[in-house]
Amino acid sequence: MHAVTILKPLIARNRSWALQQRQRNPHYFRKHVAGQQPQALWIGCSDSRVPAEVLTGAHPGELFVHRNIANMVLEDDDSLMSVLQYALEYLQVSAIVLCGHYGCGGVQAAVALPAMSLAQEDSALARRMAHLRHSLEHNLLDYQQAEGNDAARLNRLIDAHVVTQFTHLISSEPVRRRWEQGKVLDVFGCVYDLQEGHLKELVHQNAAEVGHELQHSA
Template sequence: MTTLKPLLAKNRSWALQRRQRNPHYFDNNLHQQKPHSLWIGCSDSRVPAEVLTGCHPGELFVHRNIANMVIDNDDNVMSVLQYALEYLKVSRIVLCGHYGCGGVQAAVALPGSPLNNADSALARRIGQLRAAISPALTAFHGGDDDESNRQNHLVEANVIAQFSRLVASEPVTAAWRQGAALDVFGCVYDLQSGHLKELIQQSTEEPSP
């Protein structure tokens, strides 16, 4: 029978190691949190925000979903965004995708997938993702690069698409209009090297074309 004991044992070991290195480690965040950044990333288990950035508890406010999507009628991501900006006063937002994203791969394969005719939260989300990257799908299907490179380009295209939604969202534009010092970054994580790469950055609201 599966139990929680292995995770509990690792938790106790981790907590003990932290206290041994710093007896006040947990006291610093006991009564409040003051994260410097909001991280919007993919739910993929290989892309844990705190681990790959070397952050400690209290440094990152984190929202993760399939394919790091930003959808303005998604109360989950929008409430996290509003809370991070209005109450926690974060000064940085990092939107992070990753190469080898299963969500992007599912969006590419959607027309021939059982999800295409399904009525479920996952099917709707993958459909929305395919729509977001649709401008890049033509290049994907007609490109000369090997499939791995073309998949990587699609991941980057998704980051750019979600970034555009993020910087146009009401919480972000409101923060900039109120004079907040806020930097927004679009990044991609390389599973093979463990490195983050910055794709795009914006620090002020840009006029509509």
């Protein structure tokens, strides 16, 4: 019975939303049937408070979306890497937005991991948190010694986490291949502020910059 009470309101809101869209534009849904041509790939956190389309005001067809715990970029993550390859090679997106958020529970769990029972588990979540803890390691000392309240210290750690995952992203084989082919691709690292509802850009890399680096490394 509980599952029904959850699903029924979702279906009702869906019907209301669909009706509103058709009233504004009778062809709203028809134009999406033939296929998709999103401009950007969004890699974000699975946190229910950070829905990509809602916080950006995007319409169906504008964003190709992948979300996972703590918006991590791991080259052995077949789910993420297949999404990345598909977005770049088949959908030909011209931008990638990697987005973390303040108050990230994944980052908080990674910080506390040694004291958690999760650290003793052999599970997918435990392995994920161990990867995250390892990626944060070089920033943890600064976090522990930093002044300020806990929320501000955590936010600075989350900024550093986004930059680290951004580095993994621009070093990944699909992204490097795209740039080496001379194709346009802008990659952004952003953070979302839950309290303000605002996105903030932390870091950006584009094809021209990478092309310049490749020439100098050749």
